[in-house]
Every structure is written in C-alpha cells, then in structure tokens.
Amino acid sequence: MVKVLLWGSLRAHTDGQAEIEVQARTFKEVLDRLAEAHPGLRPQIERGVSMAIDGRVYREAWFTPIRPDSEVVVMPYMQGG
Amino acid sequence: MAFDSHEKRQFKQVGTRPPRPDGVDKVTGRAQYGADVTAPGMLTARILRSPHAHARIVSIDTSEAEAMAGVKGVVTGRDFALPEDAGLADIAVNVMARDKALYDGHAVAAVAAVSPAIAKAALKAIKVQYEVLPHVTDVDAAMQPGAPVVLEGRALESVPAGMSVNVTHASEFGHGDLAAGFAKADRIVERSFKTAATHQGYIEPHACLASVTVDGKADLWCCTQGQFMVRTVCAALMGMEASQLRVTASEIGGGFGGKTTVFIEPVALVLARKTGRPVKITMTRDEVFRATGPTVSTSIDVKIGMTKDGRITAGEARLRYSGGAFPCGTVDMGAMAAFAAYDLEAVRTQGWNVLTNRPKEAAYRAPGAPQAIYAVESVVDELCQILKLDPLDVRIRNAAKKGTKSSYGPVFDDIGLLATLEAAKAHPHYKAPLKPGQARGVSCGFWFNFGGNTCVSLNVNTDGTVGVTEGNPDIGGSRASISLMAAEELGIPYDKVRTIVADTASLGYNDVTDGSRVTFSVGLATIAAARDAKVKMCARAAKIWGIDDEAVEWKDGAAWPAGPNAGQFPPMSLAEIAAVSFQTGGPIAGHHEVNADGAGVSFGVHLCDLEVDPETGKTTILRYSVFQDAGKAVHPDYVEGQMQGGAVQGIGWALNEEYIYGRDGRLQNPGFLDYRVPVASDLPMIEAVILEIPNPGHPYGVRGVGETPIVPPLAAISNGVSRAVGVRMQELPLSPPRVLKAIKAA
Structure with a gap:
C-alpha cells in the first residue's frame, strides 16, 4: 500500500481525508485507484494532475514506479510561462 | 536522466560565453519575425472588436462589407467549430465571440481583403447589434452576491455551494495546526493586498500567415512559443487532422508566456480556407493590449x-x-x-x-x-x-x-x-x-x-559538423545553450554545431517553450541524443578496427580502443568517423524523445x-x-x-x-x-x-x-x-x- 497525500480542496471528495492509502505500483495506478475509491476525484484527475514522487514532480508519467515507502503527493497540473 | 554525479566533470564548452548565433541576423534586420512572412496573392485580414465590456450579440450583418470591392471574405463566430473539450472551446470562443462579447476588445468578426486599407474600411461596414449587459472588472466585486454574471455554469466541483456564479475554481493547500501556530507567535500581522493585471509587454505583436489548399492541406507561419501547441489547437478548431497542418514558428520578439496560446491564427486559417488565398494578420499594439492575455x-x-x-x-x-x-x-x-x-x-x-x-x-x-x-x-x-x-x-x-x-x-x-x-x-x-x-x-x-514533452534529433554531417534539430522557439538563447551541450557531450568545438528550430512536420511533438523548461528538457534530450550518436560512432570505429563494440569508448571527441583486449589503434575523431559514414553503414544520427521530469x-x-x-x-x-x-x-x-x-x-x-x-x-x-x-x-x-x-x-x-x-x-x-x-x-x-x-x- 502507498500513502497518497492530496491537496486540501480534494478532501471534499474523500470524506475529509487528506491522506489515502492505495494499492499501486505506478503513477497511473495511483490515479486509477484514487478515482475508483473516490469517484468525486475523477473530474480533477481527468482534467490533469501532477504528482510528486519522493520530491520529484511528474506531470504525465504513467509508468513511473512507486515504492511502498515512497512519498506521493498529488498536485495540480503544473503550468508555466 | 539523473545528474552525472558518478564523474567529476570539468566542463569545456558549457559555462562559456560564445556570441549568440542569432545575433547577426537580429542586428542586421535579416531575422524573420511573424510579420515578415509574405506569400504571393496574400490577403490582409483585420478583426472587428467589441466596444463593450459585456454585451449580447443580437445580430451581425456582414452583407455590406462582403459586397465591397477588394473584400474576399468575412467570418464571424458561426464560421468556427466549437470543440467538445472545454479548454479548447474556451479558446475558440475567445478567438471569435459567439453569443456574447465578454470584454472590451473581444473579436466579433474578421475581414480578408486585398489591402489593409480595404480590410479596415470593410470593418466599418459590418453592422453589429449589441444588447449591452452589466459588467464587472474587479475581482472582489465579481465575488459579491448580485454581481453581473460573466458566464453561467462554469464552476468546477471544487467550488463550495453558495459562492458567486463567477467563482469557477477553488483550491486549498497546507499542513499543520494553524491555531496552535498562531498561538505561539509573539506578533501577528494580517494585511490585504491587491495587484493589477499586467501585460507581458513583448515587443513583437502577434502576427501570422495562413495558407490552405483546395485539398485541405494547410501551412501556418506564426510568432509563437509553441508551434506544436498551435497545430493541436488550430487543427481542432478547423476540424483538420494534425498531419495536414504544418506550423512553422518565426523568430520571436518576446513571449514571456503570452504566446502560449492562439488568438489570430485560427482566424487566418478560416479566412484562408474561405477565400482560397493566403491570409496574413498582424495585430496592432492596441489589439495586443485589449485582446491577448494579460496576467490575472x-x-x-x-x-x-x-x-x-x-x-x-x-x-x-x-x-x-x-x-x-x-x-x-x-x-x-x-x-x-x-x-x-x-x-x-x-x-x-x-x-x-x-x-x-x-x-x-x-x-x-x-x-x-x-x-x-x-x-x-x-x-x-x-x-x-x-x-x-x-x-x-x-x-x-x-x-x-x-x-x-x-x-x-x-x-x-x-x-x-x-x-x-x-x-x-x-x-x-x-x-x-x-x-x-x-x-x-x-x-x-x-x-x-518543469520539463515536458521533448524530441531532439542530432545529425552528424560528413564534414565533422553537427546539426541539432529541436522543436522549441528560441526565446531566451536556447539555440546557443543546446549547441553548447551538444558540443560538450560530443567533445567538439561549439562552432561545429548548429541548432535549428523545426516545424511541426519535421520532428516529434514538443511542448511549448514555457515553464523554464527548454534549457533543462531540450538540453537533457540533446545530451541523450548525443550519447546515442556516440554509441553509434563507437560501433562504426569498432567495425573499422574489427573489435567488439564494447571495446570502444568515447572521450575527448573521438572513439578510443578501451580495455585490455581492444588492441592498439589510433583514436578516430568524430570528423574521421563521419567522413567514412557512408561506407560504414550510412548516415549517423542520434535521437531522443522524452517527457522530461525532474526539473x-x-x-x-x-x-x-x-x-x-x-x-x-x-x-x-x-x-x-x-x-x-x-x-x-x-x-x-x-x-x-x-x-x-x-x-x-x-x-x-x-x-x-x-x-x-x-x-x-x-x-x-x-x-x-x-x-x-x-x-x-x-x-x-x-x-x-x-x-x-x-x-x-x-x-x-x-x-x-x-x-x-x-x-x-x-x-x-x-x-x-x-x-x-x-x-x-x-x-x-x-x-x-x-x-x-x-x-x-x-
């Protein structure tokens, strides 16, 4: 199981939980499991999110491996100028 | 790719300050910016813009303008497809208003004519009937109950119930116990601030030239931070396949983020398709301020x-x-x-x-x-x-x-x-x-x-020079930086490398030049492409020497026999390997494609x-x-x-x-x-x-x-x-x- 930290406003769709545990080995599996367990997150996930895995931010990296002890933080999709 | 911490690198090229490769063209006026591109039979287009901050468009009568001598085509919002994707649909509506003009300067119609003067005169012949609506331009006022409604039904699921209809998105971040934290403070200060919207102020106004053939192929030359983004958006708005639209980025006179979307490009394309002639649009400074994208x-x-x-x-x-x-x-x-x-x-x-x-x-x-x-x-x-x-x-x-x-x-x-x-x-x-x-x-x-999608090709020429093909418009000197990294990795002088920015038909997809990503991502891909080419050059040397590929290593710009059983051979430089490349297996090139992370x-x-x-x-x-x-x-x-x-x-x-x-x-x-x-x-x-x-x-x-x-x-x-x-x-x-x-x- 991987602990996934969500940004604050997503808690409205997870019964107030900021940290969710999911069975996942990759970036995509984290998002798939989150959307299955908490369908209210699906619209945001489909619009796009970034994910920090052990401090490194990934934008669309489905197969990035995640260890059970990885620090995983779901973040808004990064944009720049 | 991780930092090369395994080797204590002494940079030879990276960190130096060679003259900028685009400098001569820019100071002599030879550089081709967006407005410099022309085509035979080209029409000039002008855009009619709303004089109201908020108004319902009751009707648009273009008949008089269309009848004018020299006018070849007029378009309104009805001429543009509305994609299903909400983000693309917003771009389409921003490019040309449909039911409502949403801000002062919002485009409502466009004319293509044989001269700028005729196009400008024709704008005056277009009759737009507006029903002026209450407007709001202040962020705090727009959040108040009873504020004029800009758009309805756009709130995302993140917005709590009870907020103004104008609130479309809400977010929250943080950690820890705020109350406990403030209780520990000796002093607390609470203040409110406001900042005005500002514009990037790039010196070059937006400009483009579009050409569409009768069999549906299109070319677009434009001033942009991302030709691939332009292709994606314009193809969607035109109902075209991406392969049929080739977008070439001009030199760019500043962008700073403001050229990461489209404003006039779809208009030029629709007019070109409607008239069968190339269509050019160059924004005035007034239009740039009123109708491009300032900050929040x-x-x-x-x-x-x-x-x-x-x-x-x-x-x-x-x-x-x-x-x-x-x-x-x-x-x-x-x-x-x-x-x-x-x-x-x-x-x-x-x-x-x-x-x-x-x-x-x-x-x-x-x-x-x-x-x-x-x-x-x-x-x-x-x-x-x-x-x-x-x-x-x-x-x-x-x-x-x-x-x-x-x-x-x-x-x-x-x-x-x-x-x-x-x-x-x-x-x-x-x-x-x-x-x-x-x-x-x-x-x-x-x-x-951040990093992002990046594709680089690195071609080793038979005379020992190298061409790097990348797909990001050079805003801040990236061609020099990319050439420096290629030269560093290959071990050849900087002046043996030339980097060019390719059009959308010549290279795989590259994200926009934004997010401070280009020197990081394109540099990373260039280093990887150079390493790919080095592996191939080592293999060519191994063939020539009749030894295993693994018995050859690359250092100081040349292939060297390495290891106890490699034998004694004089090193072969990049130029020497390149000179016989046709005889040893054909052209040599390195490639790398990546969605880069780790910025x-x-x-x-x-x-x-x-x-x-x-x-x-x-x-x-x-x-x-x-x-x-x-x-x-x-x-x-x-x-x-x-x-x-x-x-x-x-x-x-x-x-x-x-x-x-x-x-x-x-x-x-x-x-x-x-x-x-x-x-x-x-x-x-x-x-x-x-x-x-x-x-x-x-x-x-x-x-x-x-x-x-x-x-x-x-x-x-x-x-x-x-x-x-x-x-x-x-x-x-x-x-x-x-x-x-x-x-x-x-």
Whole structure:
C-alpha cells in the first residue's frame, strides 16, 4: 500500500481525508485507484494532475514506479510561462 | 536522466560565453519575425472588436462589407467549430465571440481583403447589434452576491455551494495546526493586498500567415512559443487532422508566456480556407493590449505569526485571482508558491478563480507566483520591521531546505534558497550604507519549473559538423545553450554545431517553450541524443578496427580502443568517423524523445535600493541585485540576461504597469504611452549573481532560470517603498499618485 497525500480542496471528495492509502505500483495506478475509491476525484484527475514522487514532480508519467515507502503527493497540473 | 554525479566533470564548452548565433541576423534586420512572412496573392485580414465590456450579440450583418470591392471574405463566430473539450472551446470562443462579447476588445468578426486599407474600411461596414449587459472588472466585486454574471455554469466541483456564479475554481493547500501556530507567535500581522493585471509587454505583436489548399492541406507561419501547441489547437478548431497542418514558428520578439496560446491564427486559417488565398494578420499594439492575455488581477489576504526572535509560527493566505472572462487555474500556482520559501509547521493557503469582463488570462513568467509571494513577503517584511529584525536573517532562519516539507506538499530535495540568501547577505550591496530618504527592500522568490514533452534529433554531417534539430522557439538563447551541450557531450568545438528550430512536420511533438523548461528538457534530450550518436560512432570505429563494440569508448571527441583486449589503434575523431559514414553503414544520427521530469524548483533573492520623491511620489531604483540558483549556468550571459530581464519586468509590474479600466469597463491605456514599461534610462545596471547548486534531475545539473527572477521584485520594491515612506503599501503598482496619496495620508 502507498500513502497518497492530496491537496486540501480534494478532501471534499474523500470524506475529509487528506491522506489515502492505495494499492499501486505506478503513477497511473495511483490515479486509477484514487478515482475508483473516490469517484468525486475523477473530474480533477481527468482534467490533469501532477504528482510528486519522493520530491520529484511528474506531470504525465504513467509508468513511473512507486515504492511502498515512497512519498506521493498529488498536485495540480503544473503550468508555466 | 539523473545528474552525472558518478564523474567529476570539468566542463569545456558549457559555462562559456560564445556570441549568440542569432545575433547577426537580429542586428542586421535579416531575422524573420511573424510579420515578415509574405506569400504571393496574400490577403490582409483585420478583426472587428467589441466596444463593450459585456454585451449580447443580437445580430451581425456582414452583407455590406462582403459586397465591397477588394473584400474576399468575412467570418464571424458561426464560421468556427466549437470543440467538445472545454479548454479548447474556451479558446475558440475567445478567438471569435459567439453569443456574447465578454470584454472590451473581444473579436466579433474578421475581414480578408486585398489591402489593409480595404480590410479596415470593410470593418466599418459590418453592422453589429449589441444588447449591452452589466459588467464587472474587479475581482472582489465579481465575488459579491448580485454581481453581473460573466458566464453561467462554469464552476468546477471544487467550488463550495453558495459562492458567486463567477467563482469557477477553488483550491486549498497546507499542513499543520494553524491555531496552535498562531498561538505561539509573539506578533501577528494580517494585511490585504491587491495587484493589477499586467501585460507581458513583448515587443513583437502577434502576427501570422495562413495558407490552405483546395485539398485541405494547410501551412501556418506564426510568432509563437509553441508551434506544436498551435497545430493541436488550430487543427481542432478547423476540424483538420494534425498531419495536414504544418506550423512553422518565426523568430520571436518576446513571449514571456503570452504566446502560449492562439488568438489570430485560427482566424487566418478560416479566412484562408474561405477565400482560397493566403491570409496574413498582424495585430496592432492596441489589439495586443485589449485582446491577448494579460496576467490575472488579484486580491490577497495574508496572516503571519512570528516569535520575537524571528521564527515564523504560522502562515495563512487567501487568494482571489481573476483570469478574465474564462476559467483558469492560475490561482493554484499562487496558492502553492505563496509560502514555498519557508519551512513552516503550520501553513494554509486557499485560492479562488473568479470570472470578470477582462481578456482571457495568459501565462506570464511564473504565472500566479509573483502576486502571492508579493503579499507574503510584504507581511514578513512588516514583521521584521515591527520586531526590529534583519530581513535576511529572518529569511535564513526560516528558509526551506533539503528535507523541508514544502507548503504545497512534497518534501524538498536539493534546493538553493539558503545559498542565495547567504550570498545576498555576504554581498557588498547588503552592507552598503543608505543615504537619508533611501531604503532597501528584500524579497525571496520561487518557481516550480518543469520539463515536458521533448524530441531532439542530432545529425552528424560528413564534414565533422553537427546539426541539432529541436522543436522549441528560441526565446531566451536556447539555440546557443543546446549547441553548447551538444558540443560538450560530443567533445567538439561549439562552432561545429548548429541548432535549428523545426516545424511541426519535421520532428516529434514538443511542448511549448514555457515553464523554464527548454534549457533543462531540450538540453537533457540533446545530451541523450548525443550519447546515442556516440554509441553509434563507437560501433562504426569498432567495425573499422574489427573489435567488439564494447571495446570502444568515447572521450575527448573521438572513439578510443578501451580495455585490455581492444588492441592498439589510433583514436578516430568524430570528423574521421563521419567522413567514412557512408561506407560504414550510412548516415549517423542520434535521437531522443522524452517527457522530461525532474526539473527541480528554483529560488532567488533580490535586493533593491530606492528612494521616493516626497513631492511627486515617484520611485527611483538606485541599485538592484539578483541572486539565483541556476543549477549549472550553460551560457552565463543568457542566464544573467534572464535574471536581469525578469527583474526589469518585475520592476515595471511593481511601479507602473497596470490595466486601467474605466467605469464603462473599457481599457483606458492600450498602448505603451499610457501603459508604462521600464526603459533603460529608468534603471540602474542589474547585478546578477549566479549560484550553481546542481539539479539532481539533469545530467549537467541544469535548472530552469527564466521565471523565478520576475517573482521577487514586486515585494522587494514594495518593501523598499514602504520603508522609505513609512507606510506599508498594499496595492500594486506603486504609481506616483498612489504613493503620494499614501505619504499624505500618513
């Protein structure tokens, strides 16, 4: 199981939980499991999110491996100028 | 790709300052910008724009214009497809209004004619019947109950029930127990701030030329930060397949984020398809201001608690951003960035995006961060004043560092904030005495940086030279930096490498030139492509020598036999291997495709000495220094240029630049005469101090540098002005009338 930290406003769709545990080995599996367990997150996930895995931010990296002890933080999709 | 920590690299090319490869063309007028492209039989198009901030379009009668001699085509919103994707649909509606004009300057029709004069005259013959609607241009007013409704039904699921219909998005970040944090504070300061919308102020207006053949193939030449983005968006709006639309990016006279979307390109394409002739559109400066993408305008509340000895115990911010008449998520970036420079036990930021009758926001260097950090750094500075603490010492005491849980969630890896703060503290600027009436402002800045989709080809020519093909318009000197990294990796002189920017038919997809991504991502892909080519060149040498590929290594620009059983052969240089490439297997090229990650965040610290004329309220910048972690500065001239340029744009933002709307909701200052950007005579030399803390996510340690330097100036200057006049300033810009009013009210 991987602990996934969500940004604050997503808690409205997870019964107030900021940290969710999911069975996942990759970036995509984290998002798939989150959307299955908490369908209210699906619209945001489909619009796009970034994910920090052990401090490194990934934008669309489905197969990035995640260890059970990885620090995983779901973040808004990064944009720049 | 990780940092090459396994080898202690002595750079030979990277870190040098060769002349810029585009310099001669630019100073001799040969460089081809967007407006320089022409085609036989070309028509000129002009766009009719709404004179109202908010109005229902009852009818548009184009018959008289269409009947005019020389007019070849007229289009309105009905001529554009409306994609299902909400983001693309917003772009389509922004490009050409449909039911409603949503801001002053919103396009409502366009004419293509045989001359600019006829096109301009034809605009006057188009009859648009408007039903003028109530408008709102202020972010706080737009959140009030009963505010004019800009668009209905656009709120995302993130917006709590009961908020104004104009609120489209909400977000929240942070950790820890705020109440407990504030309870530990010896002093708490809570302030509200406002920042005006500003424009990127790029010197080159948007321009494009579109050509569509009768069998549906199209070519588009345009001034853009991303030709592949233009292809994606325009193909969707045109109902075309991507392969049938080739987009070529011109040289670009500045973008800063403002050219990361489309405004006129779909109009030119639709007119070209309708008329069967090439169509050119060049925006006027008035159009650039009224109808491209300025920044968000903001209203921000910040509350910070601090102990007597300068430890921040808690921080809270509430950010209200308006990205104009369409939804945008920029407030997320601000809410994440606001407290990023600090190691905090308790922090919370909340953000809301709000619709107003203003043009659709576009990115501008570190979008969303300057405003949020301005507000936070202002309150930190005020606490330093109240508690009589040194502003750099306080920032050093609270600085985020490796292992800090950031205010937006992840734990930081190697970051350079402490190093930049200590460099600023040790610099002669910080110790220099100030004269009476002068003050010094300090601020930290932060930006995320990112990588993204990148594709590079590296071709080894038979004469021993190398061509690198990349897909990102060169805004900040990337062709030089990419050539330097290719030369470094291959071990050949810089002048043997030429880097070009390809069109969309010639290379795989590349994300837009934004997010400070190009030197990082394209550089990373170029190094990987060079390594790919080196493997192939080693294999060619192995064939020639009759040994195993693994028995050959590349060093100092040549293939060498390596290992105990490789045999004795004289090394073969790149040029020698290239010269016989046709005989040894054909052309040699390296490729790399990647969606790059690991860009690494960036911090900067700015110092600003200034004085304020008590009679006029005018602020004069006396001395300005920028300290920033560049990872590895590939071409230090360009890095310094980015740091100086960002500082100057931030100075303009802080002191003068703002979108000024009249009571009628119309923009009052759509020109450089009334929208005052800083010019050279307004400024001292900006001193740029580069720090090099390697980014662990890049083989040479490179970090993006382009966005961070626009973040600190807003607060650095406001803090300086506040100290100079003895009043905490809470609104930007610090234009002379506003400062004078504050002085008189004190």
